[in-house]
Amino acid sequence: MASPLEARSLSLVREGNAVLDGVSFTVAKGEIFALLGGNGAGKSSTLLTFLGFLEPSGGEVLVNGRSVGSDVAAARNAIAYLPEAASLYAHMTAYENLDYFLDLAGKSATKDEIDVALDRVALPNEARSRRLQSYSKGMRQKSAIALALLRETPILLLDEPTSGLDPVAIDEFHDLVKTLAEGGQTVLMVTHDVYGACQVADRVGLLRHGKLVGSFAAENGQRIDTETVHAAFAGREAT
């Protein structure tokens, strides 16, 4: 059975610069894979190739075994994407935003179903009928996460999903992602947060200057060792 997500010798050149260089990985069903890297490492570009926004210069990316280039719409249909600092519409309420984006995705949800999703991301009841312009960054992020939940896609792509969230919200978010993965959803997240990646991911890939230079996996029911990954991230130890 094909992996939900696969990058095969993925290369990407933009404006003459190699953004990605021969990156290969697979993410299995129900797995959480975190791509870790510093600024400009090529993390977000990797996500954008899975969504068909960037075309690989070499290699290919596959979603559910099908090349994204051959059917972008099918790939996007299978993926819920949460961009960094996702910005839903500030002039609309959480209900209106979710209703609009679900409609855009060709889905619908009752108010009760939306409330369940908003409960899962712990967005306060009293805020749900207010326009997002009065929300904190964390509350906006929660609304966007609720959208990803409501879409019920088999794959989640998360770009710096905890950026701007407070520590409690980050923990809640990690728990939520783990729950989703346990339910069979495949998660690819990119982050520069070593601690967060190690807390939530089943595997961590280390991306540096467009190359996948290391890979760490949780073993024997233990979380990935943060110190080891941090050392590799900082270039102190070979992996």
Place this chain on the structure above:
Amino acid sequence: MLGHLTRETRFLIKDRGALFWLLLAFVLSIVAVTFGIAEVSEQRETIATLIKEDAADRANALEGQEDWGSAAYYAFHLTYAPPSDFAFAAMGQRDSSPWKHRVRMLALEGQIHEADTRNADFGLVGRFDFAFLAASVAPLLLILLLYDLRASERTMRRHDLLVATAGSSRSLWLPRALVRVTALVLLLLIPLWVGAMIEGTAASLALQASGIVVASLLVWWLIVELIGRLDASPSILLTSLIGLWLALAIVVPAVSKAAIEAANPVPDGGEILLLQRETVNDAWDLPAEATMEPFVERHPEYADHSEIGEEGFEWKWYYAFQQVGDQVVEPLATQYREARLARDAQAGLASWLSPTSLVERAFEKLAGTDARSMIAYENQVRAYHGELRAFYYPLMFPEEPFDADALSDLPAYDPQES
């Protein structure tokens, strides 16, 4: 597609910025149509009043006259071009060309060219009528509604989320833009349709006008769409589009106009008036033969009645030199007409470079307020004046006995005759 349109309609209803521009379009359309109907009503009232007063004034002038010459001299005759039932939408050349004259049996060309234009200034600045709204303002509103559809989403870092959620760009941007364009078109056209019903405009004409508005906005939509695809900030896109609008709506028409005018010099109407007056005034001091010979060349049927006595005043000599005044300026007047027609034809070609000019010209043509319609009216005045001469000359030159009752057969001006 219907689902996408419904979704984007609901989205539009929540977008206060877009609603503001749409509401503005609706208000401006109501204002333009209302002004147009008011102006047309005023012109019709003016014509109705003039018709009434003209008949009474002429009857008064003819009463007690004892010869054909005096009757012809003192009577005025109203001519006019009534506004069409679609003129309310495009006043066009009616603002800069005369649409009513009170002519006498005197030399005609001077009477045509001395007529006041009520709103000469509008010839420069343009009137705020529906044609101006549709041609020039509507594209601006369309630009403001569409220019940042993509760019603002990129700025807000929402673009990729939207497209990834929608699956394809087509199911997002096309319906979003289509809803806005449709709303703009409807809000512009509804007042026009109401105005057309009030004015009794033919449905086919209203449909053609609607088609012009839709076609124009589709062209501008295409322009905005092409430029909007550039990966630039909303402010750069807006600046580019406004610059393009300025070029197409102002610069291209102005440059075309200057080039066409330079290529087709038109004698001033005042030159025609002056030359004619000089000719007519000089005739008083010339021997009668100097007038009667060119007159008889034009009217050989009166050769036997062209003798003018040595002393005293004769009406037929007076009217002959009025006619010769027209004959002398005829080449200039023809050149004036032909150059205006040539300018109009070339302006028609040049308008293909400017969507705004093309729309305005199309509206003026539908409304019968274009340059050709106004020149056609001038020709109607000439034809009618010719009828007056054809009525009086056979009575005046053979010196038929005056019969006041015969004046009831004076030709009446009919604006429908071409």
